[in-house]
Amino acid sequence: MAGLLAAAGVTTLAGTARAAGTLGAAAAEKGRYFGAAVAANHLGEAAYATTLDTEFNSATPENEMKWDAVESTRNSFTFGAADQIVGHAQGKGMKVRGHTLVWHSQLPGWVSGLGASDLRAAMNNHITQVMLHYKGKIHSWDVVNEAFQDGGSGARRSSPFQDKLGNGFIEEAFRTARAADPAAKLCYNDYNTDGANAKSNAVYAMVKDFKARGVPIDCVGFQSHFNSASPVPGDYRANLQRFADLGVDVQITELDIEGSGSSQAASYTTVVNACLDVSRCTGITVWGVTDKYSWRSGGTPLLFDGNYAKKPAYTAVLTALGGSGGGGGGGATCTVSYTRTDDWNTGYNGRVTVTAGSAAVSGWTTTVTMTSPQKISATWNGTPSWDSSGNVMTMRPNGNGNLAAGASTSFGFTVTKNGSSAAPTLGTCTAS
Numbered sequence: 001m002a003g004l005l006a007a008a009g010v011t012t013l014a015g016t017a018r019a020a021g022t023l024g025a026a027a028a029e030k031g032r033y034f035g036a037a038v039a040a041n042h043l044g045e046a047a048y049a050t051t052l053d054t055e056f057n058s059a060t061p062e063n064e065m066k067w068d069a070v071e072s073t074r075n076s077f078t079f080g081a082a083d084q085i086v087g088h089a090q091g092k093g094m095k096v097r098g099h100t101l102v103w104h105s106q107l108p109g110w111v112s113g114l115g116a117s118d119l120r121a122a123m124n125n126h127i128t129q130v131m132l133h134y135k136g137k138i139h140s141w142d143v144v145n146e147a148f149q150d151g152g153s154g155a156r157r158s159s160p161f162q163d164k165l166g167n168g169f170i171e172e173a174f175r176t177a178r179a180a181d182p183a184a185k186l187c188y189n190d191y192n193t194d195g196a197n198a199k200s201n202a203v204y205a206m207v208k209d210f211k212a213r214g215v216p217i218d219c220v221g222f223q224s225h226f227n228s229a230s231p232v233p234g235d236y237r238a239n240l241q242r243f244a245d246l247g248v249d250v251q252i253t254e255l256d257i258e259g260s261g262s263s264q265a266a267s268y269t270t271v272v273n274a275c276l277d278v279s280r281c282t283g284i285t286v287w288g289v290t291d292k293y294s295w296r297s298g299g300t301p302l303l304f305d306g307n308y309a310k311k312p313a314y315t316a317v318l319t320a321l322g323g324s325g326g327g328g329g330g331g332a333t334c335t336v337s338y339t340r341t342d343d344w345n346t347g348y349n350g351r352v353t354v355t356a357g358s359a360a361v362s363g364w365t366t367t368v369t370m371t372s373p374q375k376i377s378a379t380w381n382g383t384p385s386w387d388s389s390g391n392v393m394t395m396r397p398n399g400n401g402n403l404a405a406g407a408s409t410s411f412g413f414t415v416t417k418n419g420s421s422a423a424p425t426l427g428t429c430t431a432s
Contacts, residue, residue: 023303023314024057024094026323030276033058033095033139033283034321037254040064040081042293043088047308052092052289058139059089060097060253060285062295066106071126074110079133086137097253097285098134098141100189101127102173104159105146116164123161123169124176131180140185140219140251143177144170150192154202170206171215178216189221189253195233196242204243211246219282221253224271227301228259232267237274244280254287256294256301257313260389261369262425265316268303272320291387300387307385309365309394315428333357334403334429336366347377347417352395353410354429356403363401367427368393373418382411 027034035058042048052059063069064082071077089096102123114122131141147170149157156162161169170188177186188207193200203220210217220243226232233239240250252275257267275281288294292306303314318324335355342349354364369392370376376384382395393413400409415424 021318021321021323023055023318023321023323026318026321027283028057029323030321032275032281034317035059035095035097035283035285036289037062037099037285037287038085038089038289039293040084042289043084048289048293049088051304051308056094056289058095058097058283058285059085060099061085062099062288063106065099065130066103067101067111067126068106068108070130072108074122075125075129077129077133082134086134090137095139095283096134096137097251098131098138098184099253100142100145101130101177102143102161102169103145104157104161107160112160114160114164119160119164120169120172123165123173127173127176128180131177131184135181136183138181138184140187141177141181142189142221142253143186144173145189146191147188148190148193148199148202150199152198154198171210174210174216185218185249186216187219187221187251187253188217189223191223191225191254192230193239194222194224194226195235195239200239204246207243207246207248211248217248219249219251221251223254223287224252224256225254225287225296225301226257226267226271232257232270236270237277240274240278240281244278249280249282250278251282252284255284256287256296258296258299258301260300260387260392261312264300265312268313269316269320272317276320298388300389305385305387305392305394307394309367309385309396310427310430311387311392312367312369312425312427333359334361334364334431336426336429338368338424338426340423341412343421345417347415348421349412349414350424351410351412352426353408354403355408356405356431358405360405360407361401361403361431363397363432364403365394365396365430368395368413369425369427370415371420371422371424374420374422374424375416375418376413377416378414380412381409384413 023034036056038059039062061082086096149155193203243250288302290304291300291302337353339351340348341351383398385394
């Protein structure tokens with residue numbers, strides 16, 4: 001985040017960037033992956049593919065490997081969309097997580113209509129055929145997904161598998177999966193298990209039992225969907241650690257955090273630090289590349305906004321991973337500084353100066369985060385966009401993107417105070 005300086009009554013904020021790492025590269029230096037959920041139908045969008053390819057070193061098909069997508073008709077498999085994601089990821093040197101083999105949702109109707117004997121055969125055939133198709137290409141599989149109820153009971157969720165095959169279906173699924181691809185990591189995946197509670201305790205008991213009896217389970221996935229009403233729990237790291245202590249890897253599998261600005265960045269930092277503190281936390285996947293396509297419709301839960309600009313949360317994650325934020329390719333870097341140029345009872349004007357580093361830049365991006373209830377009412381010499389809260393402005397050039405080494409340009413804005421005189425916060429400057 002930017003530093004705050006005050007001198008002679010002038011408020012100045014300085015944000016600095018060096019030649020940037022990427023999320024995937026920074027995570028790899030920590031012995032982990034940093035991935036994203038990927039939708040095949042967005043890979044043709046240049047900004048989507050470029051952001052995915054540049055920043056992430058793991059991919060999870062968002063819907064393309066679910067039962068209704070690959071086996072809508074019994075024993076007739078269609079892998080085209082999932083193959084597109086796997087092929088793209090492999091071509092970029094990414095790992096691939098398989099999601100998901102057995103889940104109560106997104107099932108074709110024919111599955112629910114089977115009797116117990118046929119359902120068992122169909123489940124095992126589905127696991128086997130899908131895993132054989134991708135044998136050697138999938139790092140880890142969510143073998144069974146969301147099999148426990150929410151709430152305080154810790155009971156199993158009603159599903160065709162639970163209701164007709166009983167508690168043993170999870171163990172059977174894992175044994176079938178191990179036989180199909182012995183090299184793949186086999187995970188159980190669920191949500192609302194991020195802290196110690198009845199649901200996570202029930203999953204913990206199952207994993208402990210599996211390990212004691214030699215049932216093949218290698219990892220547990222924690223989806224980690226957070227918002228202001230359901231924040232990162234205080235025992236998040238301790239909960240990851242207690243599962244790791246059972247002898248399984250832990251993975252953060254579907255991370256997204258509603259919010260914006262510094263509060264969202266702080267929550268992302270908490271999650272990343274927790275993973276880094278647990279030696280068996282092998283990686284993090286965010287559930288999507290950009291807010292533009294997030295499943296949380298209308299929300300802003302990801303690291304890139306709807307225009308693919310890096311948000312403060314991105315910088316926070318990269319910093320937590322030990323990377324250096326904001327620079328572009330080829331050694332291009334830039335810095336930003338802020339000065340309040342005019343001030344009156346109900347508002348003020350601000351100016352942000354963008355300065356190229358030791359190499360010329362052909363473009364730049366930075367963010368300005370306002371403290372609510374302040375609002376930006378006018379801008380000049382730049383092209384702005386806002387997140388859904390209206391508090392975070394991303395600014396790009398308006399004919400002033402090309403800067404020689406060491407050269408500067410600036411943009412300005414007018415703020416309506418609405419009773420607050422707080423200074424804005426600058427994000428890092430991203431150069432290209």
